[in-house]
Amino acid sequence: MASSINSTGNGYNFKVVLLGEGCVGKTSIALRYVENKFNDRHISTLQASFLNKKLTVHGKKVNLAIWDTAGQEKFHALGPIYYRMSNGAIIVYDVTDYDTFQRVINWVTELRKMLGSGICLAIAGNKVDLEKDRRVYTEEAEEFANKTGAMHFHISAKLNENIEEMFFQLTLRMIEHADLMEQKSTLSRTSSIRRNVVVVEDEAEETEPTKSSCCSGSSHTS
Amino acid sequence: MYSTKTPTLRIDEADLKCKNGCGFYGNAEWEGYCSKCYREYLQKQRSQTECNVYGQGYDLASSNKNTISAHQKYEEKKVQQEKKYKLLNISFRKPVTKVQGYQELLYELTKDNPDLEKVKTDNRDLIAMIAKTPVERDVRKCMHSFIIEILQNKDVKRIEELSEITQNFYQVFAKRLENSAKYADITPEIKEKLLDYVERYAMTLLYRILFCPPFTNDEEKDLAIQKRIRQLNWVSGKNLECRIHETSSEVRELVYTSITDLLNMDSAKAPQEKLSCVIYCCRNIFLMLQQSVGGPASADEFLPALIFIVLKANPARLKSNINFITRFCNASRLMTGEGGYYFTNLCCAVSFIENLTAESLNMDEKDFNAYMSGERVPANTWESALMICESLHLMCEDITLLDEMKAKTTEIMTEALNLKEKMLQFQEEMKSEVNMVLDKTPLLITHSQRLPTNLDCEDIESYQLPPPIIPQVCPTTINNSTPQNDMRISLIEDCITPSPTFDFPSFIGDDSFDVSKAEDETSLISLDTQSDFDTQQDKSTNELLVSTHLNLPCSTESEQEDYHGFTVQGSNIPTIPCSTGDLSLNSTEMDCENYTSYFHNT
Numbered sequence: 107m108a109s110s111i112n113s114t115g116n117g118y119n120f121k122v123v124l125l126g127e128g129c130v131g132k133t134s135i136a137l138r139y140v141e142n143k144f145n146d147r148h149i150s151t152l153q154a155s156f157l158n159k160k161l162t163v164h165g166k167k168v169n170l171a172i173w174d175t176a177g178q179e180k181f182h183a184l185g186p187i188y189y190r191m192s193n194g195a196i197i198v199y200d201v202t203d204y205d206t207f208q209r210v211i212n213w214v215t216e217l218r219k220m221l222g223s224g225i226c227l228a229i230a231g232n233k234v235d236l237e238k239d240r241r242v243y244t245e246e247a248e249e250f251a252n253k254t255g256a257m258h259f260h261i262s263a264k265l266n267e268n269i270e271e272m273f274f275q276l277t278l279r280m281i282e283h284a285d286l287m288e289q290k291s292t293l294s295r296t297s298s299i300r301r302n303v304v305v306v307e308d309e310a311e312e313t314e315p316t317k318s319s320c321c322s323g324s325s326h327t328s
Numbered sequence: 329m330y331s332t333k334t335p336t337l338r339i340d341e342a343d344l345k346c347k348n349g350c351g352f353y354g355n356a357e358w359e360g361y362c363s364k365c366y367r368e369y370l371q372k373q374r375s376q377t378e379c380n381v382y383g384q385g386y387d388l389a390s391s392n393k394n395t396i397s398a399h400q401k402y403e404e405k406k407v408q409q410e411k412k413y414k415l416l417n418i419s420f421r422k423p424v425t426k427v428q429g430y431q432e433l434l435y436e437l438t439k440d441n442p443d444l445e446k447v448k449t450d451n452r453d454l455i456a457m458i459a460k461t462p463v464e465r466d467v468r469k470c471m472h473s474f475i476i477e478i479l480q481n482k483d484v485k486r487i488e489e490l491s492e493i494t495q496n497f498y499q500v501f502a503k504r505l506e507n508s509a510k511y512a513d514i515t516p517e518i519k520e521k522l523l524d525y526v527e528r529y530a531m532t533l534l535y536r537i538l539f540c541p542p543f544t545n546d547e548e549k550d551l552a553i554q555k556r557i558r559q560l561n562w563v564s565g566k567n568l569e570c571r572i573h574e575t576s577s578e579v580r581e582l583v584y585t586s587i588t589d590l591l592n593m594d595s596a597k598a599p600q601e602k603l604s605c606v607i608y609c610c611r612n613i614f615l616m617l618q619q620s621v622g623g624p625a626s627a628d629e630f631l632p633a634l635i636f637i638v639l640k641a642n643p644a645r646l647k648s649n650i651n652f653i654t655r656f657c658n659a660s661r662l663m664t665g666e667g668g669y670y671f672t673n674l675c676c677a678v679s680f681i682e683n684l685t686a687e688s689l690n691m692d693e694k695d696f697n698a699y700m701s702g703e704r705v706p707a708n709t710w711e712s713a714l715m716i717c718e719s720l721h722l723m724c725e726d727i728t729l730l731d732e733m734k735a736k737t738t739e740i741m742t743e744a745l746n747l748k749e750k751m752l753q754f755q756e757e758m759k760s761e762v763n764m765v766l767d768k769t770p771l772l773i774t775h776s777q778r779l780p781t782n783l784d785c786e787d788i789e790s791y792q793l794p795p796p797i798i799p800q801v802c803p804t805t806i807n808n809s810t811p812q813n814d815m816r817i818s819l820i821e822d823c824i825t826p827s828p829t830f831d832f833p834s835f836i837g838d839d840s841f842d843v844s845k846a847e848d849e850t851s852l853i854s855l856d857t858q859s860d861f862d863t864q865q866d867k868s869t870n871e872l873l874v875s876t877h878l879n880l881p882c883s884t885e886s887e888q889e890d891y892h893g894f895t896v897q898g899s900n901i902p903t904i905p906c907s908t909g910d911l912s913l914n915s916t917e918m919d920c921e922n923y924t925s926y927f928h929n930t
């Protein structure tokens with residue numbers, strides 16, 4: 107697996123998937139974050155399903171590849187194909203629709219089961235501009251997030267509320283995790299890792315061993 | 329298939345891995361399989377229960393009920409497969425691939441490879457830039473050692489291990505580009521290009537070995553998905569709820585283009601070239617969707633459209649291509665980047681097609697089954713046209729396949745003729761050689777060996793005797809006068825010896841001994857004729873023995889006569905012909921060798 111740390115050593119490449127039921131606002135969130143547009147017909151990108159965002163965190167270059175996923179019920183089984191090798195996932199629900207939160211619970215449980223703490227999770231309650239129609243209560247959502255070691259954010263793609271913050275916090279956590287994995291793999295460098303090293307030569311000691319692309323093992327509760 | 333493994337990960341989270349050992353994560357909900365293996369497992373199960381009931385409970389929860397017996401079956405199958413694997417492994421594990429073996433293979437793969445030439449011409453600028461620098465040498469060295477490693481391991485390691493070797497190589501090479509002093513004054517863009525070039529070149533070179541290799545079941549899966557897609561050719565855009573405005577000719581044109589792009593994937597060689605085909609295809613799909621949706625399309629629209637395109641294209645060797653990309657494309661490319669996203673969606677589309685049910689098309693199960701069985705056909709004309717399109721493309725594919733087969737058959741024919749000719753030639757050569765050997769061998773055997781050796785022992789002493797008691801100097805005269813009697817005696821002796829054949833090899837040994845040590849004065853053979861013979865041989869070492877015979881009329885005569893006597897006698901004594909037959913057989917074989925070595929010696 108490729109490292110999430112750039113080969114140049116002073117940057118990161120992260121893959122973030124957007125998960126959640128249809129119509130909760132996944133696409134809107136991605137477009138708001140990358141293009142700063144909402145329900146806009148005049149969007150420069152050809153497509154709104156795969157977006158790149160470059161940012162600088164603590165002087166380090168970070169490239170976020172934001173993958174939108176198809177939210178239709180019939181595609182739910184495909185989730186694992188989407189999120190394999192992901193560094194982070196944002197699981198979105200619509201605060202005005204309790205069923206979408208129910209679905210979030212399923213997603214998070216599945217992700218933790220499949221990837222353990224190898225992935226950084228952020229749960230996002232979208233459409234907080236429709237506060238009056240809220241069906242999902244803050245306490246319940248935050249408690250669940252805490253329990254599963256995920257972050258929780260109240261956002262609105264429409265009003266551009268909290269979206270930058272959410273991506274930034276997630277990025278921070280992914281960096282933290284990537285660094286941790288890097289350290290770990292440097293320490294646990296074993297002969298078995300280098301068994302297949304093809305070009306073992308004078309520079310051999312400089313070559314880094316392979317490391318996981320996954321991030322943030324620092325789940326609070328688990 | 330999704331087996332980009334990380335050693336550290338495997339150690340830490342081995343228990344989380346799919347129990348099928350595919351390298352992906354398992355899940356208790358999916359009985360410890362990863363999603364893919366679980367789906368495959370389910371599919372197997374389904375095909376075992378009944379292939380016609382497609383609409384049957386296929387979602388994860390309900391299928392748990394009827395798993396027990398099917399699970400056992402699956403386990404059995406797994407054991408069988410493992411056995412097969414072992415068997416294959418054994419048969420593949422040739423006694424240490426010879427050095428010559430893979431060097432030759434490498435030569436064969438490199439020579440006259442138009443794809444490889446194309447890679448080179450495409451990267452002409454890059455090659456020219458690094459030409460004759462330490463960089464070039466180093467790149468070449470790294471690539472060569474990697475290619476050799478793959479060639480060495482191709483028969484002994486599983487495809488997953490070969491994939492790991494490859495991924496490891498990409499990583500190590502990338503690190504080398506970063507850290508080695510040799511690459512210090514090269515810009516990052518060039519490094520990127522070098523990395524790409526190395527991958528492209530190595531994979532194009534190794535394509536024949538790593539694409540759909542016979543020791544995997546890729547081909548089987550190809551055929552399965554192809555059949556499945558053919559069965560689903562009635563599925564329309566409406567079924568998939570994808571928004572394709574088929575009334576617009578522009579949209580139709582884009583559908584055709586994206587189908588063509590996807591079909592091109594099979595003919596591309598390097599993984600990134602295959603990936604490019606997927607990218608072109610998907611970009612065209614987005615263009616098409618933009619027409620239909622009126623804005624940038626999102627994943628919700630894209631995936632159904634891609635599924636539609638895959639269904640209508642029914643690409644050749646779809647699984648093999650996907651597996652090849654997954655295994656041998658630089659994993660960092662697949663993790664992020666446009667190509668990675670589109671490729672992941674393609675995997676999703678294929679997975680969806682494999683597991684498609686009436687429910688996932690929002691259809692009545694009865695209708696679904698009617699379509700699946702071919703009872704009903706879609707009414708939409710454009711869809712039908714696409715179906716025909718698919719059939720046409722299938723025909724084209726078959727034609728190319730037939731052409732290939734024809735070429736192969738012709739090749740086999742010529743090879744067979746060649747072999748036949750060679751065999752005939754060999755037979756001729758053998759015959760003439762045997763005849764040649766037969767011509768000269770038997771003459772020498774009986775006489776020169778038997779009599780001289782016996783006499784020798786006596787002779788050594790007899791020469792030391794005072795002149796009056798020197799025994800008869802010319803045994804030849806005795807032989808000449810009473811050859812038959814003499815022979816009879818010796819032959820009777822022969823009969824007494826338990827195995828008359830024994831003398832022949834000993835003669836051979838003696839003879840070669842004579843030849844090699846002709847000048848040796850301590851030689852036991854000191855009989856007049858024999859020593860004459862020896863000196864004569866010394867003089868004309870390069871000549872055939874026959875010629876020495878001609879040069880020595882005296883000895884030849886006697887031997888000749890003895891020989892006749894031998895055969896004549898042989899027919900008189902019932903036990904002899906049997907053994908002589910044996911002897912001649914033996915001697916021809918051994919003498920043949922012996923003489924060739926003799927000729928080499930001289």
Ligand SMILES: Nc1nc2c(ncn2[C@@H]2O[C@H](COP(=O)(O)OP(=O)(O)O)[C@@H](O)[C@H]2O)c(=O)[nH]1
Nearest residue numbers: 128129130131132133134177232233262263264
């Ligand atoms: N009021 C409100 N509507 C939103 C917000 N985000 C998205 N929507 C609307 O929700 C609908 C679904 O959004 P979309 O991004 O397509 O959801 P997706 O299916 O998850 O990708 C669209 O009509 C959006 O306009 C939000 O923050 N507030």
Ligand SMILES: [Mg+2]
Nearest residue numbers: 133626627628
């Ligand atoms: Mg969407």
